[in-house]
Amino acid sequence: xxxxxxxxxxxxxxxxxxxxxxxxxxxxxxxxxxxxxxxxxxxxxxxxxxxxxxxxxxxxxxxxxxxxxxxxxxxxxxxxxxxxxxxxxxxxxxxxxxxxxxxxxxxxxxxxxxxxxxxxxxxxxxxxxxxxxxxxxxxxxxxxxxxxxxxxxxxxxxxxxxxxxxxxxxxxxxxxxxxxxxxxxxxxxxxxxxxxxxxxxxxxxxxxxxxxxxxxxxxxxxxxxxxxxxxxxxxxxxxxxxxxxxxxxxxxxxxxxxxxxxxxxxxxxxxxxxxxxxxxxxxxxxxxxxxxxxxxxxxxxxxxxxxxxxxxxxxxxxxxxxxxxxxxxxxxxxxxxxxxxxxxxxxxxxxxxxxxxxxxxxxxxxxxxxxxxxxxxxxx
Numbered sequence: 577x578x579x580x581x582x583x584x585x586x587x588x589x590x591x592x593x594x595x596x597x598x599x600x601x602x603x604x605x606x607x608x609x610x611x612x613x614x615x616x617x618x619x620x621x622x623x624x625x626x627x628x629x630x631x632x633x634x635x636x637x638x639x640x641x642x643x644x645x646x647x648x649x650x651x652x653x654x655x656x657x658x659x660x661x662x663x664x665x666x667x668x669x670x671x672x673x674x675x676x677x678x679x680x681x682x683x684x685x686x687x688x689x690x691x692x693x694x695x696x697x698x699x700x701x702x703x704x705x706x707x708x709x710x711x712x713x714x715x716x717x718x719x720x721x722x723x724x725x726x727x728x729x730x731x732x733x734x735x736x737x738x739x740x741x742x743x744x745x746x747x748x749x750x751x752x753x754x755x756x757x758x759x760x761x762x763x764x765x766x767x768x769x770x771x772x773x774x775x776x777x778x779x780x781x782x783x784x785x786x787x788x789x790x791x792x793x794x795x796x797x798x799x800x801x802x803x804x805x806x807x808x809x810x811x812x813x814x815x816x817x818x819x820x821x822x823x824x825x826x827x828x829x830x831x832x833x834x835x836x837x838x839x840x841x842x843x844x845x846x847x848x849x850x851x852x853x854x855x856x857x858x859x860x861x862x863x864x865x866x867x868x869x870x871x872x873x874x875x876x877x878x879x880x881x882x883x884x885x886x887x888x889x890x891x892x893x894x895x896x897x898x899x900x901x902x903x904x905x906x907x908x909x910x911x912x913x914x915x916x917x918x919x920x921x922x923x924x925x926x927x928x929x930x931x932x933x934x935x936x937x938x939x940x941x942x943x944x945x946x947x948x949x950x951x952x953x954x955x956x
Contacts, residue, residue: 592651622693636691642879653828657931658782664821670697698739717746736786757807779930823895826903826935833910897945903932
């Protein structure tokens with residue numbers, strides 16, 4: 577098994593790293609403090625091809641593999657997880673779903689501008705009473721002659737106000753259970769669609785997270801994705817890919833915190849020598865490096881499975897579970913290594929620690945990943 581990156585992968589890593597350091601890092605603390613969406617930087621990400629990385633070039637994408645996506649996600653997440661979650665949602669949840677299951681008309685109308693970064697998208701599954709339990713949708717879509725009437729509320733929606741296109745999961749026939757769920761493409765300008773207040777969050781504060789309300793929103797029938805009743809399967813397949821993005825985000829957050837802690841440990845002195853020369857700190861750094869490398873291999877394995885056309889439900893769940901748990905441990909240690917300075921915003925690690933927490937929650941909590949993994953290993 578060859579673990580060496582190709583020249584193309586190295587070029588992508590360097591491009592993402594340069595963008596993160598030169599464009600995202602300046603002002604990242606202020607954007608976090610003020611809950612400011614990185615509008616300029618997201619536009620630049622689109623121009624660089626980071627918002628449609630795996631989309632076929634004929635639809636405006638970069639035509640790259642999932643491994644390239646993991647590499648770029650890690651570099652951008654090292655600096656600004658609020659920017660990387662925009663990238664993750666647009667790539668994994670919106671573009672991938674449309675390219676894989678959308679009609680040609682849907683791809684031309686919606687996928688092309690999304691992949692180019694002219695607009696961004698949002699994925700709307702979570703509800704006040706239906707987060708990880710996708711079968712308990714309260715949002716309904718009642719079929720009429722040439723349209724569906726959409727009613728309900730979605731919450732915790734990334735890109736909630738800045739998106740132009742929303743993929744909304746809704747119940748069309750409650751009697752059919754999960755086979756009565758559909759996925760719809762909703763445009764922000766549709767009448768009856770209201771964006772709620774922005775959430776005041778612990779981490780990824782620059783990310784645009786809102787609740788969305790739908791009141792008799794007319795969605796044309798041609799905006800349904802797939803056959804009638806395909807929505808649940810669509811959501812599950814899309815979320816499996818989304819876990820690769822979030823695992824890569826967690827990897828990047830941890831990697832960024834580790835690099836800062838390593839640098840600081842070589843500069844800070846106590847008891848007459850750099851703190852990196854104290855075994856207590858050196859052992860922390862050793863554990864952090866090992867955990868990060870293990871998470872990186874899990875992320876790469878999941879991406880490789882996806883590229884090879886293998887089933888990646890298990891590998892993506894493992895990557896997401898391990899990377900998210902690892903990110904919390906590593907960022908806490910990074911703050912600890914910085915001591916009192918770790919508690920100060922200008923050193924970045926406290927922000928990375930706050931950002932790490934969400935990776936244990938969205939795209940399915942750590943407990944949900946354990947359910948997916950245990951069912952697989954038990955043969956259920």
